[in-house]
Amino acid sequence: MAKMGKKNWVIPDGYLPPKSSNNLESHESICILNLNKETANISLKFFFEDRNPIGGFQVKCQGQRTNHIRVDKLKNNNEEEVPKGTPYALKIESDQPVFVQLSRLDSTQKELALMTTMAWPLN
Amino acid sequence: MAKMGKKNWVIPDGYLPPKSSNNLESHESICILNLNKETANISLKFFFEDRNPIGGFQVKCQGQRTNHIRVDKLKNNNEEEVPKGTPYALKIESDQPVFVQLSRLDSTQKELALMTTMAWPLN
Amino acid sequence: MAKMGKKNWVIPDGYLPPKSSNNLESHESICILNLNKETANISLKFFFEDRNPIGGFQVKCQGQRTNHIRVDKLKNNNEEEVPKGTPYALKIESDQPVFVQLSRLDSTQKELALMTTMAWPLN
Amino acid sequence: MAKMGKKNWVIPDGYLPPKSSNNLESHESICILNLNKETANISLKFFFEDRNPIGGFQVKCQGQRTNHIRVDKLKNNNEEEVPKGTPYALKIESDQPVFVQLSRLDSTQKELALMTTMAWPLN
Numbered sequence: 001m002a003k004m005g006k007k008n009w010v011i012p013d014g015y016l017p018p019k020s021s022n023n024l025e026s027h028e029s030i031c032i033l034n035l036n037k038e039t040a041n042i043s044l045k046f047f048f049e050d051r052n053p054i055g056g057f058q059v060k061c062q063g064q065r066t067n068h069i070r071v072d073k074l075k076n077n078n079e080e081e082v083p084k085g086t087p088y089a090l091k092i093e094s095d096q097p098v099f100v101q102l103s104r105l106d107s108t109q110k111e112l113a114l115m116t117t118m119a120w121p122l123n
Numbered sequence: 124m125a126k127m128g129k130k131n132w133v134i135p136d137g138y139l140p141p142k143s144s145n146n147l148e149s150h151e152s153i154c155i156l157n158l159n160k161e162t163a164n165i166s167l168k169f170f171f172e173d174r175n176p177i178g179g180f181q182v183k184c185q186g187q188r189t190n191h192i193r194v195d196k197l198k199n200n201n202e203e204e205v206p207k208g209t210p211y212a213l214k215i216e217s218d219q220p221v222f223v224q225l226s227r228l229d230s231t232q233k234e235l236a237l238m239t240t241m242a243w244p245l246n
Numbered sequence: 247m248a249k250m251g252k253k254n255w256v257i258p259d260g261y262l263p264p265k266s267s268n269n270l271e272s273h274e275s276i277c278i279l280n281l282n283k284e285t286a287n288i289s290l291k292f293f294f295e296d297r298n299p300i301g302g303f304q305v306k307c308q309g310q311r312t313n314h315i316r317v318d319k320l321k322n323n324n325e326e327e328v329p330k331g332t333p334y335a336l337k338i339e340s341d342q343p344v345f346v347q348l349s350r351l352d353s354t355q356k357e358l359a360l361m362t363t364m365a366w367p368l369n
Numbered sequence: 370m371a372k373m374g375k376k377n378w379v380i381p382d383g384y385l386p387p388k389s390s391n392n393l394e395s396h397e398s399i400c401i402l403n404l405n406k407e408t409a410n411i412s413l414k415f416f417f418e419d420r421n422p423i424g425g426f427q428v429k430c431q432g433q434r435t436n437h438i439r440v441d442k443l444k445n446n447n448e449e450e451v452p453k454g455t456p457y458a459l460k461i462e463s464d465q466p467v468f469v470q471l472s473r474l475d476s477t478q479k480e481l482a483l484m485t486t487m488a489w490p491l492n
Contacts, residue, residue: 010222011156012189012222013226031458064421112482115484117240172312210277239362259470360483361472
C-alpha cells in the first residue's frame, strides 16, 4: 500500500507569520508519512511572488516513520532560510512515495489559530 | 510536471468578513502556483445567492512564481469590487495549468481565525 | 464544465457547537455551487452515533448561484431540526451535479474558530 | 454508493496538544462515516518520528452510523495510549469501505482553534 503514496506534491499557500506570542512560535509544519521500508530523501523548493524559487532544502523521513518538518527551522545547502512575512508556495520531491499535509499555527495574537490541508499530488 | 495542474477550479465557500480588528484586515487569499515557464492569465468569476455572477476580474501569475491574490483588493474591468459580508462562490479560469488553494483570515474579533482548502478541479 | 460536479457527497465530521458568544452564532454552513442552468434540488441526510439517520431536509440551489446553507436553521418535512452538541455526519444528494464544501464557525468562546473542507464525492 | 468508500486511509499530521483550558479538552477526532449495512471493524496504527509504530487500537462503526473517535481516549490491546505533545501520523484500516476526516481542537490557550481535513485514501 505504501506505493499508493506520491513522489511529488505542491502546496500553493505557504506563509510564516513574522510575529508570535505566548511562547508558542508561529510556524508551518510539512508533515510527511513514509509507509515504505526505505528512508525517503526529500527535497523542498520554495516559490515566491517576485523572485526566483529557492531550492536545496534536504530532509529525510525514515521508513515507517513520520516527520513533521518545521519550515521556520529549515536551512538549505547555502545556509538560506525561508523568509518570514513573505507569501510562498512549495514543491516537495521525494525519492520514495509518501503522503504530505501542511499545517500552519499562527500565534500573531495571544490566542492561536490553526489551518491544515493535504498537499496536492503532481503525479 | 507543470502540466499536472488544472486550468479550471471552483471554491464553493467564499466570504469576506465585514469587520476587522488589531491591524490585521479580514480577508481571503486565492493562492496560485504556476510551475510553467509561461505567465498564466487568470480570470475570476464570483457567484452569489441572489444575483447574477460577476466576472471580469483579471489577474496574472508569472511562470515559476506564486501569487497570493487578496480578494478584498480586487477590481474588475467595470471597477466593481467583491462585496463584503456576502456569501459567494468562485470560479478560477487560467490559460495555463496551475494549482489553487483558498485561505480565509477572519479578524472580526480580537484574535484571528484561519481556514484553508485546496480548490476543486473542474477538468 | 458544470457536468464535472457530482450529485452525491459526504462529510464525516459535522457538529453544531451548543454555545455561542459575542453575537456570532456558532454554526456550520454547507456551501453549494451550481454551475448548471437548472435549479438543483438537494436532499440532506444526517447520520448519528447512536440513533437512526434523519432525512427529509430539502434545499434548493438555483442555476449559476451558490447557496450557503446554515445547518442550524434547517427543518425537515417533519419539522425536525439538527440537534446541537451532537456529533453527526452528512450525505448530500442533488439532482444536478454540484460542488460542496463544509465550514464550521465555533464561537463557544469569545474569539471565534474556523475550519473548512471540501466534501467527499460518492460517484 | 457505500462501496464508494475506501478501506484504508492515512493522515500525516496528528498531534494531541498537551495543554487545555476552559473545560474544553484539546483533542483530535477521527470521524468515520459508514454507509454500509454491516458494522465496520476498524484498526488504527500510529506512526512517530523516532520510534516504531504502535498498532492494536480497535474501534467499530455500526452500519448507517458515524463514529467521532476521540484519539485522546483510545487504548490499544496492551493498554497503551497515544502520547500527548508528540507528532504522529495515522493509518486507518477498515474491513468495510468508509469515509474518514480528522479534526483537531486546540484549547492550549483560552480561545480554541480548529482545523480539519479529509484523510487520504490508500486504495
